[in-house]
Amino acid sequence: MSEKLLEVKGLHVNYGAIEAIKGIDLYVNKGEVVTILGANGAGKTTTLRTISGLLKSSAGSIIFDGKEITQIPAHEIVSLGMSHSPEGRRVFGTLSVEENLMMGAYSLKKYDATTLDWIYEILPRLHERKKQLAGTLSGGEQQMLAIGRAIMSKPKLLILDEPSLGLAPVLVKVIFKAIKEISKSGVTVLLVEQNAKAALKLANRGYVLELGKITHSGSSEELLNSEMIQEAYLGKKK
Amino acid sequence: MDIFLQQMVNGLTIGSLYALVALGYTMVYGVMRLINFAHGDLVAFSAFIGLSVYAQIFGESVTSLIAVITVFVFTAAIVAFVGVLLERLAYRPLRTAPRLSAVVSALGAGLVIQNSVMLIWGPNMKIFPSNLFPATIWEIGGIVITFTQVMILGLSSVLMVGLYFFIHQTKIGTAIRAVAIDQDAAKLMGINVNRIVMIIFIIGSSLGAVAGLFIGTYYRGVTFDMGWMYGLNAFVAAIMGGIGNIPGAMLGGLLLGLFNAMITGYISTQWAETFTFVLLIAILVFRPTGILGETVAEKV
Numbered sequence: 018m019s020e021k022l023l024e025v026k027g028l029h030v031n032y033g034a035i036e037a038i039k040g041i042d043l044y045v046n047k048g049e050v051v052t053i054l055g056a057n058g059a060g061k062t063t064t065l066r067t068i069s070g071l072l073k074s075s076a077g078s079i080i081f082d083g084k085e086i087t088q089i090p091a092h093e094i095v096s097l098g099m100s101h102s103p104e105g106r107r108v109f110g111t112l113s114v115e116e117n118l119m120m121g122a123y124s125l126k127k128y129d130a131t132t133l134d135w136i137y138e139i140l141p142r143l144h145e146r147k148k149q150l151a152g153t154l155s156g157g158e159q160q161m162l163a164i165g166r167a168i169m170s171k172p173k174l175l176i177l178d179e180p181s182l183g184l185a186p187v188l189v190k191v192i193f194k195a196i197k198e199i200s201k202s203g204v205t206v207l208l209v210e211q212n213a214k215a216a217l218k219l220a221n222r223g224y225v226l227e228l229g230k231i232t233h234s235g236s237s238e239e240l241l242n243s244e245m246i247q248e249a250y251l252g253k254k255k
Numbered sequence: 256m257d258i259f260l261q262q263m264v265n266g267l268t269i270g271s272l273y274a275l276v277a278l279g280y281t282m283v284y285g286v287m288r289l290i291n292f293a294h295g296d297l298v299a300f301s302a303f304i305g306l307s308v309y310a311q312i313f314g315e316s317v318t319s320l321i322a323v324i325t326v327f328v329f330t331a332a333i334v335a336f337v338g339v340l341l342e343r344l345a346y347r348p349l350r351t352a353p354r355l356s357a358v359v360s361a362l363g364a365g366l367v368i369q370n371s372v373m374l375i376w377g378p379n380m381k382i383f384p385s386n387l388f389p390a391t392i393w394e395i396g397g398i399v400i401t402f403t404q405v406m407i408l409g410l411s412s413v414l415m416v417g418l419y420f421f422i423h424q425t426k427i428g429t430a431i432r433a434v435a436i437d438q439d440a441a442k443l444m445g446i447n448v449n450r451i452v453m454i455i456f457i458i459g460s461s462l463g464a465v466a467g468l469f470i471g472t473y474y475r476g477v478t479f480d481m482g483w484m485y486g487l488n489a490f491v492a493a494i495m496g497g498i499g500n501i502p503g504a505m506l507g508g509l510l511l512g513l514f515n516a517m518i519t520g521y522i523s524t525q526w527a528e529t530f531t532f533v534l535l536i537a538i539l540v541f542r543p544t545g546i547l548g549e550t551v552a553e554k555v
Contacts, residue, residue: 091442103440124444166444
């Protein structure tokens with residue numbers, strides 16, 4: 018069996034009195050693309066934000082690259098090799114594209130020129146706009162920037178939260194092609210998506226999250242062929 | 256015409272002081288969305304610290320350039336430390352609290368600093384030594400410029416240009432801007448937000464310390480409660496330029512200084528502050544984002 022890069026065990030997360038995540042277990046092997054599917058409010062973003070340290074869990078453990086990271090603050094987790102591109106892109110609007118990418122490499126002593134060139138190669142639009150302020154980019158370009166920025170830290174694990182949200186189909190294709198390239202380069206990917214079909218096509222395995230609990234898991238093929246998934250997430254009628 | 260040019264010089268001098276103080280307000284606001292109302296009192300505190308440092312190290316002896324530099328550096332370091340302490344004790348515990356709590360805490364911290372100054376140095380006006388800077392005066396075409404004014408204009412410009420380059424050209428400076436835009440996203444880049452906040456307080460307090468010392472050397476008399484008025488003026492300057500905007504604070508400070516000097520020169524000294532606040536109201540009504548505030552549209 019391959020080695021586990023990320024392992025989440027018995028994770029619980031509370032928002033005040035409300036329990037948003039009710040004890041989930043999941044793992045991501047080195048080199049895999051794993052996707053988490055689920056409806057709005059199922060707890061996907063909460064799960065990711067807890068893994069990357071932005072939220073504190075109330076119980077459970079998160080092990081990354083053999084290290085317990087449950088109590089480690091978000092900014093330190095980045096230098097361990099985890100990078101999280103958040104929901105809604107969250108690019109720095111009044112910074113230029115290039116400055117945004119440089120911030121992605123903040124945890125490194127010096128940014129890696131090869132990585133930067135590679136990002137410009139797989140997302141050439143960013144190169145064209147490198148001097149432009151990120152806030153003036155289109156939604157799709159901002160998403161490209163959010164992904165590029167996340168890989169500037171040369172992560173082992175890239176976490177992507179809804180990279181296709183609100184994008185035109187042609188841009189969704191560009192984004193998914195870039196994710197595929199990133200995965201091919203050896204980066205492990207944990208992907209949360211509304212676009213279940215595209216996500217499962219790309220992923221090796223998937224989890225289905227419903228109201229804070231994992232209800233299904235399996236290989237992408239199993240999930241694609243499962244009747245329940247087809248009905249609930251792929252829009253097929255019985 | 257002579258009055259106009261003379262008031263230009265005076266206005267730019269006071270304006271530089273306002274700008275230095277306004278930078279402290281605007282940087283803290285930019286990163287924490289908090290008006291640090293204790294900042295003005297920190298400026299007053301700096302003037303008194305400066306006096307004590309001067310008395311401790313040099314007694315009443317003749318001053319030299321080395322002495323002046325020492326006083327400035329020591330004072331800035333002490334005030335920066337107090338600024339960092341202020342953030343740790345009064346603001347950090349309230350980081351996630353409603354903003355009103357933090358503002359009340361800021362007002363309280365200001366009172367603590369002001370009263371501490373009064374208890375340590377007494378309630379009476381203290382006089383700055385007159386020999387800190389040479390008493391040289393230049394007269395150019397009927398306009399009088401003092402050595403102190405040249406020092407204020409010169410050093411303030413250097414500090415402001417330096418700060419601008421630091422914020423825009425360095426990795427830490429860019430990180431400061433990133434934290435000001437989106438703290439969570441900044442954390443995901445590996446930026447330690449607490450460390451950035453600390454740096455902000457070090458820079459803001461040091462600039463405030465320089466302003467406090469200049470207020471002492473320029474006006475000579477300093478009182479424990481003077482921070483309130485300087486703070487309020489600088490706050491108006493920060494709003495004028497667009498709160499949270501660094502070049503805005505510099506511009507706002509200089510414009511407010513000029514405005515103040517013109518009112519003083521052509522109307523009356525007594526009315527200067529009244530007009531300052533009339534100006535503030537006008538800005539808030541007609542251009543609430545300030546002169547340079549929010550010129551770039553951000554897509555969500």
